[in-house]
Amino acid sequence: MSQHRTAGEDLALLTAHEASRCLAEGKVSSVQLTQRMLDRISQSQNNVFITVNLKALEEAAAADARRAKGEVRGPLDGIPMALKDNISTQGLRTTCASRMLADFVPPYSATVARRLSDAGCVLLGKLNMDEFAMGSTSENSYFGAVKNPKDPQRVAGGSSGGSAAAVAENLAYFTLGSDTGGSVRQPAAMCGVMGMKPTYGRISRYGVVAFASSLDQIGPITKDAEDCALVLAAIAGKDPYDGSSLANPLPDYLAALEGGAKGLRIGIPKEYMGEGISPEVRAAVEAMAKTLEDQGAVVESCSLPRTEYALSAYYVISSAEACSNLGRYDGVKYGYRTKEYKNLAEMIEKTRSEGFGDEVKRRILLGTYTLSAGYFDAYYKRAQQARTLIMEDFRKVFHQYDVLLTPTSPVTAWPLGQKHANPLELYAMDVCTVSVNVAGLPACSVPCGLDSQGLPIGAQFIANTLGEAVLLRAAAAAEKGGSV
């Protein structure tokens, strides 16, 4: 466990659990924390927020009032946080970083937003991202690219680039992102913070604007494992509005942090450490393995033979589901509508062509192609069969290991604009993260040192279904070992 800092230092640097303790000890108010964050947000140059919540201070004052009356709702009461802008917030615009929804104000809140609000959290605002969560750089935003706080010339990763950058830049105590193929873990890695994608179904998707329904999952981005445990405990669990949400009881995530590395069985799948992984990243992950081994973990090499198909399966499934989920943006009910049109058909086509950015259109076309007559069996159905095989691979290795350890991203953050022209090269960057979504498993990215340019490296732990507790245990042990 990291040693606890107090209100004596810059409030912005506190973790959520440290801020929570300061609130509990009366050393600081939620209004103070919130004001500090709002000040930093207004000074930030990294294009992290799309919308700032004008009611944040009001919410903070309400939290302080509750505390004064002894009606504290829990450890997150009064903690300022922010949400990726694909998480619906009643009365606060939710844009998905798209021109299509630039003015959309939902009359409802996502279950996760409601749960955090019920836990007393203060909503600072909505975070920049790749349009409709499609991308791995957060450059595909109608509101402009997010810059990496560690090096503003570089990408923050994506698609939850704003969510990771906000935590890295101390603009929020924690944030939520969404992860369809690595979109929480990869930007967390590139910004040097922790990000977890829980088991598919562990957290309600209700109110999270759908990209690929069978892969999407909400996840916390935090400064450390303890914060991750706190946030997970607040948002996980069955939701009557999400049929895919799981009813399994929640374990004690905070207790899991204390498990330590001793006896932890760690597998390193060799398919994740081969060609395409930068030597510096590979070395950092190996060093982390060594540290954990020194603490008593058992580390071995293992194999997930069908890993190479995960990326293809991922792009086929996610694009097909995306083309279905994005059909509703037609200029009829909400969102952008083109200005000039002769008839309904033209209105719909022009609206969609002008409202969506290039990457979104590319995925819609790919999805339409793979679902169209004659191709369904060759692509979508085959991808789902590949999915079965990939899940089988994982099931086998989890007989032997508690967690798997891999790089989160094959490389560290690259310069803005560098890979923008080559979609396929960009897609290949998701190679370490997508199979987890394809298999519905939980995984997290933890900071794993810096490369020679001082850029953060992320290591990924993967666990079996509903293994969030063991992920937290491994992440906490990795923190304790210190970064390499």
Added chain:
Amino acid sequence: MTITIETVQHIAHLAKLQLSDTEMSRLADEMEKIVGFADKLGELDIEGVKPTTHAVAVHNVLRDDELKPSYDRGKILQNAPERDAACFLVPKVVE
């Protein structure tokens, strides 16, 4: 698989997207690469493998037949690009 401009045109029509000629040829190019990459799935031996349609093995998730209040109409219509007091408005639909 070769993706021609005609294919892109057809797919774009199905997806209700209007693309310029330059977009069309660029996308034909990109899609050919991406589809080629998806074609990798063809290498897999999938004989007799059941497709995974849902990521969790849960079934019969049903709700009771109970009424919940509907939303205030103003809230339903508030984001409509064009509306009157009661309805969404679209250009005349010819049936």
Added chain:
Amino acid sequence: MDEFKTVIGLEVHAELDTKSKIYCGCTTEFGGEENTHVCPICSGMPGVLPMLNRKVVEYCVRAGLALNCAINPYSRQDRKHYFYPDLPKAFQTSQFDQPLCLKGYVDIVADGQPKRIGITRIHIEEDAGKLIHEVGQTRVDYNRCGVPLIEIVTEPDFENSAQVHAFLEALREILLYTEVSNCKMEEGSLRCDVNLSIHRVGEPFGTRTEMKNLNSFSAAVAAVQYEAQRQRRVLSAGGKITQDTLRWDDAAGNNYVMRSKEDADEYFYFPEPDIMPMVLSDGYIDRIRQTLPELPAHRRERYVSQMGLPLYDAQLLTVSKFISDFFDQTVAAGAQPKSVSNFIMGDIMRLLNERGWAAEKLPISAQSMAELLSLIEKGAISNSMGSKVIEIMFDEAKSPTDIVQERGMAQVSDAGAIREMCRQVIAENPKIVDDYKGGKVKAITALVGQVMKMSRGKANPSMVNQLLEELLN
């Protein structure tokens, strides 16, 4: 002349009679101001998710069992995609390759001939919204959006419009009896599409057309006749049928092309990831089977063969499940079937009609009805007095015995009193008595009438008859 054979299949959509919509808690109630039965889920807002209504599955299984279908132990929902402003998600959540019910049948009689119509499948899906066309614009109302439907797809087993009509009647009856749909055509609760092709005898099936917008049974009949004739004309003239989707214009009595095959939709069906599959156990299916009511065709058969009722009675009694149940319960309480039937078809139907009441509003219990019939049978009141008692029972919640007692309606069967009245009538009507004695035997009915009048309807008519004959001879 009849060198062509017509081949017809139907796709019938029935709205299910649930309280709430298929994926959200909004009401399914018909009407209401535009967009007032709407929430983010049924209007397809970003990020919302569907949650399947348990009753929808149950009702579809009920309908399936009543239509002799096999119930699919594994079933799931799929997305069917098309762009149209009445479909807010740009896909309809439906079922594609794993529907809830498969392979059933309905037995019908058309033109006096029995015929079995195969059911290919029944699946659940959601209804679309309503487009209101005005000059220069179309208004969109999502009140109906998400109302649960079952789609019943038949085999191409129909040969003519009479069979189509008989099938629709039989189907309507079954859906009403199983209480899965209110089948109100005027509210669009039951609609059908027709697939029709014709071919020369001995040749393979012809190209079929699909016809939509058939909102009444008469429209379906007229549309089938029209389309069969149209195709016959085209083929006879050496033309070709194209695989078009047609729209029936009921007012004009003709159809026109909505869509030709070239721009047929591609629906991109794929499994709905947001709705978990349905796995139905034998126990679940059996429990639903046990709640199925006896179906109308079976009831008619029983009324005729076991109770000896004329087919006419059986048909009238089964027009409504409520009436048929009332009939069965009254018989079960000890009444004679034919007497119950007479009273239902006579007084009860008349009184309901006069008041404009639906059968379900009948204020008489089967027990009271049986009690009334037993009073008649015992001779305590006359048949015509029984009619009066029923009328009173429509307005007052009293038992027939109490009504008869309170109002002194009991039949007089005291031979002495009746004999006295008969003597008086004979004395007062010498002309009629002469006629009778002169051989006009029927003249006695006039005397009976006089005695009944004198007794204010209460004298036992058969005793009057008997005593008059006695006194006159």
